[in-house]
Amino acid sequence: MKEKPFTDESVEKVIEIKGLNKSFGNYTVLENASLDLYKGENLVVLGKSGTGKSVLIKIIIGLLKPDSGLVRVLNQVVDEISYEELLALRLRVGFSFQNSALYDSMTVRENLEFPLVRNRKDLSKEEVKSSVEEMLDAVGLSQTINQMPSELSGGQRKRIGIARTLILRPEIMLYDEPTAGLDPITSREINKLINDVQERYHTSAIIITHDLTCAKEVGNRVAMLIERNFDRKGTFEQVFNSGDKQAQPFFDYNFIQ
Numbered sequence: 071m072k073e074k075p076f077t078d079e080s081v082e083k084v085i086e087i088k089g090l091n092k093s094f095g096n097y098t099v100l101e102n103a104s105l106d107l108y109k110g111e112n113l114v115v116l117g118k119s120g121t122g123k124s125v126l127i128k129i130i131i132g133l134l135k136p137d138s139g140l141v142r143v144l145n146q147v148v149d150e151i152s153y154e155e156l157l158a159l160r161l162r163v164g165f166s167f168q169n170s171a172l173y174d175s176m177t178v179r180e181n182l183e184f185p186l187v188r189n190r191k192d193l194s195k196e197e198v199k200s201s202v203e204e205m206l207d208a209v210g211l212s213q214t215i216n217q218m219p220s221e222l223s224g225g226q227r228k229r230i231g232i233a234r235t236l237i238l239r240p241e242i243m244l245y246d247e248p249t250a251g252l253d254p255i256t257s258r259e260i261n262k263l264i265n266d267v268q269e270r271y272h273t274s275a276i277i278i279t280h281d282l283t284c285a286k287e288v289g290n291r292v293a294m295l296i297e298r299n300f301d302r303k304g305t306f307e308q309v310f311n312s313g314d315k316q317a318q319p320f321f322d323y324n325f326i327q
């Protein structure tokens with residue numbers, strides 16, 4: 071269980087979403103939705119399939135435009151900035167894909183070098199090398215440096231995926247279903263890694279998941295995406311014990327370890 075929620079008004083908001091609306095045709099996904107991410111916190115977004123969690127992430131990184139409402143990320147209003155500013159902002163927001171998105175034809179080292187070589191042309195070869203080594207150490211997989219992704223387990227691939235996102239030192243991490251498809255023991259290791267990343271690199275993070283154990287272990291706060299908004303939020307205990315009729319079936323349905 072995580073200790074403190076970060077909702078103190080003195081803490082800076084690194085993401086501020088207010089009155090967000092998003093529909094596709096006449097199908098409304100988000101309606102008057104509001105959600106803040108405080109600096110340094112791990113915020114878990116829980117919701118059933120198809121409720122709009124990926125749409126939320128895409129709006130945050132400017133891949134989808136909201137119909138209306140405010141989306142401010144690191145003090146910039148996402149749909150008001152230029153394309154160049156958006157690209158620069160995306161470098162400050164790391165997105166860890168569900169399927170890890172590693173390049174199968176590259177070694178672990180090359181996979182980690184790739185974002186640096188592409189985005190940090192200011193770094194020397196030595197700096198790239200030491201950054202790769204530091205990140206592999208941070209995710210506990212230094213020994214895999216010369217291996218191919220196909221030689222790694224699912225849990226190891228997730229770790230390398232996280233390292234590859236983290237190597238650009240983003241201020242915000244977005245984790246999409248980080249424990250999906252993993253056994254409970256490996257899931258716990260990933261939960262621990264998400265907490266280690268928060269502590270070691272002072273990231274703020276949104277973790278999208280269906281996994282209640284993950285929510286409980288990594289979330290300083292939990293927000294449930296129900297009925298097109300995030301009105302149900304608080305600590306895991308607050309949400310879990312709220313007695314909210316809309317939230318309860320989700321908790322009954324899931325198995326908590």
Ligand SMILES: Nc1ncnc2c1ncn2[C@@H]1O[C@H](COP(=O)(O)OP(=O)(O)OP(=O)(O)O)[C@@H](O)[C@H]1O
Nearest residue numbers: 094095097099117118119120121122123124125126
């Ligand atoms: N580009 C799009 N065009 C039309 N409809 C879309 C588009 N993107 C998402 N949707 C719809 O919006 C709804 C929410 O989708 P989203 O992918 O955000 O769900 P999710 O909560 O991430 O689900 P899951 O947990 O299964 O990944 C779905 O009904 C989906 O079909």
